[in-house]
Amino acid sequence: MKIIFSLVLIVLYTINIVLSQQSYPCPFYRSLSLTNPPMNGDDIYILQSLLTRTTGLENLSLTSNFDQDTQMALAKFQSLNNVGTTSGTLDVNTANLILELNSEDGYVDNGQIPAGFLYKVHIPVYKNRSIETIATLYDSNLNVLLKFPVRTHGQNDNVTGLAENEFCEDGSTPTGLMMFDLNSPEPDPISFGPYPINRAVQGIAGNAAIVISNIRDGILMHTGEWPNWTPSQPMPNSHGCVHGHPSDIDQVQTILSTQLNVAIRQNTYGAMPYTHQPQGILSIELID
Numbered sequence: 213m214k215i216i217f218s219l220v221l222i223v224l225y226t227i228n229i230v231l232s233q234q235s236y237p238c239p240f241y242r243s244l245s246l247t248n249p250p251m252n253g254d255d256i257y258i259l260q261s262l263l264t265r266t267t268g269l270e271n272l273s274l275t276s277n278f279d280q281d282t283q284m285a286l287a288k289f290q291s292l293n294n295v296g297t298t299s300g301t302l303d304v305n306t307a308n309l310i311l312e313l314n315s316e317d318g319y320v321d322n323g324q325i326p327a328g329f330l331y332k333v334h335i336p337v338y339k340n341r342s343i344e345t346i347a348t349l350y351d352s353n354l355n356v357l358l359k360f361p362v363r364t365h366g367q368n369d370n371v372t373g374l375a376e377n378e379f380c381e382d383g384s385t386p387t388g389l390m391m392f393d394l395n396s397p398e399p400d401p402i403s404f405g406p407y408p409i410n411r412a413v414q415g416i417a418g419n420a421a422i423v424i425s426n427i428r429d430g431i432l433m434h435t436g437e438w439p440n441w442t443p444s445q446p447m448p449n450s451h452g453c454v455h456g457h458p459s460d461i462d463q464v465q466t467i468l469s470t471q472l473n474v475a476i477r478q479n480t481y482g483a484m485p486y487t488h489q490p491q492g493i494l495s496i497e498l499i500d
Contacts, residue, residue, distance in 0.1 A: 238376055245299075250277040250278050251277070258427070262310050262311070286301070286302060319387055319418030333464075333494050334350065341365035344363045386422075387496045390416055391494075392412055395411050402436060402439075405461055436458075
């Protein structure tokens with residue numbers, strides 16, 4: 213009987229831990245606090261990056277270690293926003309609030325293309341990523357070559373049913389500026405289409421600078437051979453990629469390779485570090 217009781221306690225304890233972890237909003241999954249040695253991870257890097265968007269915390273070092281400076285910065289954030297604690301420990305309430313207040317990067321496209329790049333894709337997006345928007349393909353002189361509909365909605369959370377945010381592994385496509393490059397087709401045409409794809413290689417500004425590609429890789433612009441889908445319908449959600457209609461993705465790669473002399477690089481399939489020199493720029497900005 214004692215053995216059964218002990219097993220029940222273990223099961224209940226395990227369930228409690230799992231539920232506690234699930235209650236943290238992605239990308240956070242655990243309580244973060246000052247320890248010796250310090251806790252380390254991508255979640256801490258994201259936390260530090262978001263904290264720097266709070267006035268007075270702009271100079272916090274992005275170390276990926278939960279050090280004393282991070283604890284003090286988090287305590288100040290908690291104090292400024294009346295979280296109910298100033299412990300400097302990341303609890304569920306603080307995690308939800310920092311995502312609510314500091315997720316938007318304020319990135320605004322400057323209407324330019326940096327020297328040395330052959331093309332640019334600009335995509336305006338709404339907070340509601342279910343709304344599809346119009347992407348614009350430019351050459352290096354900012355001549356408009358193509359306008360086409362895209363979808364940047366990631367996966368929905370399995371528990372809440374809500375869209376996962378840009379810092380989640382399968383969340384919406386991150387906003388910001390990033391290097392972009394044309395790669396040979398992915399090996400799965402049903403999921404990625406039969407055409408060459410464009411790969412987000414390295415973030416430069418905004419949320420893209422936080423997560424691409426050190427935390428999120430495999431952010432592509434592609435299409436798919438989606439079952440029972442027609443162009444009159446909304447495109448399916450992605451795992452963080454930019455989805456486009458098959459005819460448009462084909463047209464993009466044709467324009468790039470034949471008109472702009474953009475090389476179709478051998479697909480790296482997400483291997484890091486990226487071994488090619490990126491030829492393009494992707495700019496995604498929030499417009500509401």
